[in-house]
Amino acid sequence: MGKWKKSVIPLNRLSDAKLNLARAEAWRRVVPLRDKSEAYAAGSSQREANAREYDLLTRELAAIEATIHELLSDRRPRMGALGKFLGLTRVPPGALSQIEVLKNRRSELEARQKNLHGGPPDPARAFATAMERLLRFDREIDRRKRKSEALESLRAAAAFAAADTRKVASSIKRKLERQPLCPYCGYKLNELLHAEHIYPVAKGGRSTRANMVNVCESCNARKGKMTLTAFIKKYELNREAIEARLTALGKEF
Numbered sequence: 001m002g003k004w005k006k007s008v009i010p011l012n013r014l015s016d017a018k019l020n021l022a023r024a025e026a027w028r029r030v031v032p033l034r035d036k037s038e039a040y041a042a043g044s045s046q047r048e049a050n051a052r053e054y055d056l057l058t059r060e061l062a063a064i065e066a067t068i069h070e071l072l073s074d075r076r077p078r079m080g081a082l083g084k085f086l087g088l089t090r091v092p093p094g095a096l097s098q099i100e101v102l103k104n105r106r107s108e109l110e111a112r113q114k115n116l117h118g119g120p121p122d123p124a125r126a127f128a129t130a131m132e133r134l135l136r137f138d139r140e141i142d143r144r145k146r147k148s149e150a151l152e153s154l155r156a157a158a159a160f161a162a163a164d165t166r167k168v169a170s171s172i173k174r175k176l177e178r179q180p181l182c183p184y185c186g187y188k189l190n191e192l193l194h195a196e197h198i199y200p201v202a203k204g205g206r207s208t209r210a211n212m213v214n215v216c217e218s219c220n221a222r223k224g225k226m227t228l229t230a231f232i233k234k235y236e237l238n239r240e241a242i243e244a245r246l247t248a249l250g251k252e253f
Helices: 016-039 045-073 081-086 093-114 122-173 217-223 228-235 239-248
Strands: 194-197 212-215
Touching: 016 122, 045 093, 045 122, 122 194, 122 212, 194 217, 212 217, 217 228, 228 239
Parallel strands: none
Antiparallel strands: 194 212
16 A cells, blocks of 8 residues: 555635644644754764754744745835725835845755755754744734735725715716616616616726716616626627717716
8 A cells, every 4th residue: 555645735725713723733743843952962063063053044044034024014005096095005115125135045044954964953854844834824824814904904995985986876866867768778768767887886986977877777777786898798788889879978988
């Protein structure tokens, strides 16, 4: 029977609960390895020298990793109206250049570790490997936290914008032209008009005269939150005729 090999699941595919459990298990394994590494005293002078150098390199690599993490965390607001409105942030260009220098230094140190004659003592190597695994879990957890915070900010901004857009829509509706035909299906409009957003509010559409048009009840219900392109494709409508009618009304699409 062949040796069974455990499949490795990428961290980004683990649920939050499984990721936290895996992180806890990684930490449980690190503690005894750390103790063994610190208690290891036997070996030739050459191996001991290699172990000391390996330890120094490991400490410097850990410091570099911490500095990179700190630079990535120091995010600044993005310029421009959209960036300010959505609360978008970015890593400053100066920090990015520092990160690139640190990554190059990290590669050099890792190469030196691999080229050490005889390598580090086994407990030290096992401890370093376990610590790297633990750091990967911590980075993934931190990435998810920042992503979750960014999504919450975007949802809050979108909700605020949508509420404001709906309020403006009621005043624009009274000013819309009452054309005789529905611009979508081409049939005659009755007295029951529906002011419809050509580009939907749910996708960032604004309540302006250019983006709103009176349509029939049926087309308003069928289009819903779809874009004009998706609506035409789903119901196999005549795009050229629709665009011609909207253009004649001075609409944007």
